[in-house]
Every structure is written in structure tokens, then in C-alpha cells.
Amino acid sequence: MQVRWEYLTPPEFKKLVKEEQICILPLGILERHGEHLPYGTDGLSVHAIACRAAELEPCVVFPTYWFGQGHEASCFAGSVNFPPRLLYEMLEVLLDQIARNGFKKIVIFSGHGGNSHFLDYFAMTQLDREVDYTLYILRGAGKRQLALADMWETKYGHAGEEETSQIMAITPEGVGKLEQQVYEEPILPRMDLTQQVPGVHSGLWWYAKYPLHVTESPSHATKEKGERMIEARVLDLADRLRAIKEDKVLPSLQQEFYERVRRVPEGD
Numbered sequence: 001m002q003v004r005w006e007y008l009t010p011p012e013f014k015k016l017v018k019e020e021q022i023c024i025l026p027l028g029i030l031e032r033h034g035e036h037l038p039y040g041t042d043g044l045s046v047h048a049i050a051c052r053a054a055e056l057e058p059c060v061v062f063p064t065y066w067f068g069q070g071h072e073a074s075c076f077a078g079s080v081n082f083p084p085r086l087l088y089e090m091l092e093v094l095l096d097q098i099a100r101n102g103f104k105k106i107v108i109f110s111g112h113g114g115n116s117h118f119l120d121y122f123a124m125t126q127l128d129r130e131v132d133y134t135l136y137i138l139r140g141a142g143k144r145q146l147a148l149a150d151m152w153e154t155k156y157g158h159a160g161e162e163e164t165s166q167i168m169a170i171t172p173e174g175v176g177k178l179e180q181q182v183y184e185e186p187i188l189p190r191m192d193l194t195q196q197v198p199g200v201h202s203g204l205w206w207y208a209k210y211p212l213h214v215t216e217s218p219s220h221a222t223k224e225k226g227e228r229m230i231e232a233r234v235l236d237l238a239d240r241l242r243a244i245k246e247d248k249v250l251p252s253l254q255q256e257f258y259e260r261v262r263r264v265p266e267g268d
Contacts, residue, residue, distance in 0.1 A: 003054035003061050013060070017102040022059040022245060024050045025098065027110040027119075028066050030080045031073035033159035034214030036181040037167055039078045040066070041159070046111035048170040049230060053237035057245070059107075062098060065091075068110065069118040072206040076213060091122065099133040104251075105244055107136045109237070113158075114206070130258050134251045136244050142236025148229055154186060157216030162229065164218045169226030178219060185217040 002008055005023075008016070028043020038044065043064040050061045066080070067087060073079040082090070098106055110119060119137050126135060154161050164178070189209040193202055202208075209215075 001055055001058065003051055003059065005060050005062050008060070013101075016058060016060050020059045020245070021102065021104040022107065022241070023062055023098050023103040023105075024054060024059060024107045024109055024241075025062045025094070026050045026064045027068050027108055027112070027115060028064055029068040029070040029073070029112040029114065030066050030078065031070045031112070031114075032076040032078055032213040033163065034181060034183070034212065034218065036177050036179075036214075036218060037159050037164060038171075040064075041163060041167055042111035044111075045163075045166050045170060045230075046109050049233045049237055050109055052230075052234040053241060056234070056238040057241035059241060059245075060103070065094065067091075068112050068115040070112070070114055071203070072114060073213065075207070087118075088122065092126075095133070095135065096131070099131060103133060105134050105136060105247075107138060107241070107244060109138050127257065130261075134254055136250070138237075138240060142233065142239065144232035144236050145229065148232055151225055151228065153220040154216040157187070157214070158210055159214035160187075160216035160218055161220040161225075164221035165223070165226035166229055167226070168221060168223040169230050178221065181214075181218045183212060183214065185219055187212065187215045187217070189215060 002012060003016070005013070026043060026047040028040060028046060030039045031042070032039065033041045043066055047061070047064040054061050067082055067090060069087065070079055070081050074081050095106055108119060110116070116139075123135060123137055152161055156162050190211055191208050193200070193205045193208045196208075
């Protein structure tokens with residue numbers, strides 16, 4: 001079954017919108033992932049997972065949206081960053097355009113950890129305006145993904161064993177080029193700013209830890225491990241999509257909130 005927005009014909013698109021009314025927005029970033037992985041690693045993984053999950057729980061998958069928060073990677077070639085206000089406004093307009101096509105539930109599925117704080121803030125500020133759709137931002141690993149924790153020889157690291165394995169699994173042409181991994185393993189964090197300057201947060205925290213934008217031991221990656229992880233993530237996402245389709249709580253709370261906002265001038 002075709003689920004990708006850009007490949008759907010008008011009859012197919014209208015049918016999915018009418019029957020399911022749900023759209024997934026895979027959100028990535030263009031940033032360095034060591035010397036051996038592509039810049040699009042985050043977006044490539046979530047788009048592939050979203051498409052496979054949507055075949056199990058039918059919905060429309062929007063093309064990968066590459067413009068997330070990636071300011072910590074701006075010191076590397078290949079990164080693309082927009083000014084914060086433009087980044088925010090573009091995402092807001094995009095969601096409105098998706099909703100304009102009839103979708104009542106929009107799911108943001110981000111593959112980039114650096115998007116987390118941005119999306120948290122974005123979700124809160126959306127309460128300041130009325131929209132005719134409900135926004136769901138996926139957070140955390142699913143139960144099947146967590147069950148594979150013992151499979152990895154090293155703990156999770158950016159562009160490490162886990163991410164490299166998944167890229168090997170989802171790119172038939174073998175984008176993950178381990179022969180280009182030139183750093184001595186394990187690649188350990190350089191410093192923890194919370195220990196250097198206790199009680200202080202800085203936007204440099206990520207760069208301080210991972211100046212190479214890669215950590216741990218990518219050479220332990222295998223395509224087989226990646227296939228197991230991708231399958232687990234697909235099934236976990238399908239479960240979440242099923243729950244979102246059935247959800248009536250968030251839409252109801254949203255309407256209740258809007259009604260109370262409208263009554264504020266009356267002194268409520």
C-alpha cells in the first residue's frame with residue numbers, strides 16, 4: 001500500500017485522508033555524523049520507519065522535513081541551520097498546510113535528539129492559537145526497542161554502533177561506510193560542562209562532550225543488528241499510531257482549553 005504523500009495519486013490521497021485523517025511528519029536534520037555516516041542519518045531513519053509503520057497502521061507520511069534545530073552542529077561543513085524565528089514559523093505553517101488538506105491529527109516523529117527542547121517549546125506555544133487539528137509529538141523509545149538494549153556491545157552514542165547499524169539496514173546501497181571511520185575507538189566524551197561549571201547550563205554542552213560529533217564504537221555495527229532495531233521501531237510506532245487514531249482525550253481537552261481561552265475577556 002502506498003503511504004508516501006509525494007507518491008500518492010489524488011484518489012489514493014483523498015481516500016486515506018477521509019478514512020484515517022492522520023499524517024506523520026518525519027523530522028530530521030542535516031548534520032555531521034562522524035566521517036562514516038551521511039548528513040541525513042536522522043531523517044533517513046525516521047522516514048523509513050514511518051513508511052513501514054504506516055503500512056501496518058494506514059496513514060499518510062509527509063516527505064522528510066530536514067530543517068530542525070541543529071545549531072550545535074553549525075561548526076561543521078554540511079550542516080544547514082535557519083534563524084530560530086524562521087525555523088519556528090516554517091514548522092507552524094507546514095502543520096497548517098498539512099491540516100488544510102483534511103488531516104485532523106498530525107504526528108511529529110523526530111529522529112534528531114537536538115530537536116527535543118525546540119519541539120517541547122513549540123508544542124506549548126501552540127496553545128496560543130486555535131487550530132483544527134491535534135498535534136502529537138512522539139517521545140522516548142518503545143518497549144520493543146528497549147528490549148534490544150542488551151544487543152549492543154557499546155552504549156548508545158551519536159553516530160555510534162546503533163545509528164550506524166540502522167543506516168546499514170535502511171540503505172541498500174550501503175551508505176554507512178565504516179572504512180571512513182578514522183577515529184580511535186571507543187570515542188569517549190571530552191568533558192561534561194555540568195562538572196566543569198556546576199549549576200550552569202550552556203548551549204555549548206553538546207560540543208563540549210562530542211567535538212567530533214561521533215562517540216563510542218561505530219565499528220561494532222552490523223546490518224543484522226540494524227534490521228532488528230528497525231523492525232522493533234516500526235512495530236513500536238505502529239502501536240503508537242493505533243493509540244493516536246483511537247485517542248479522544250487530547251482533541252477533547254484541546255476544545256475545552258479553547259473554550260476557556262475565549263471566555264477570558266468575560267472574566268473566567
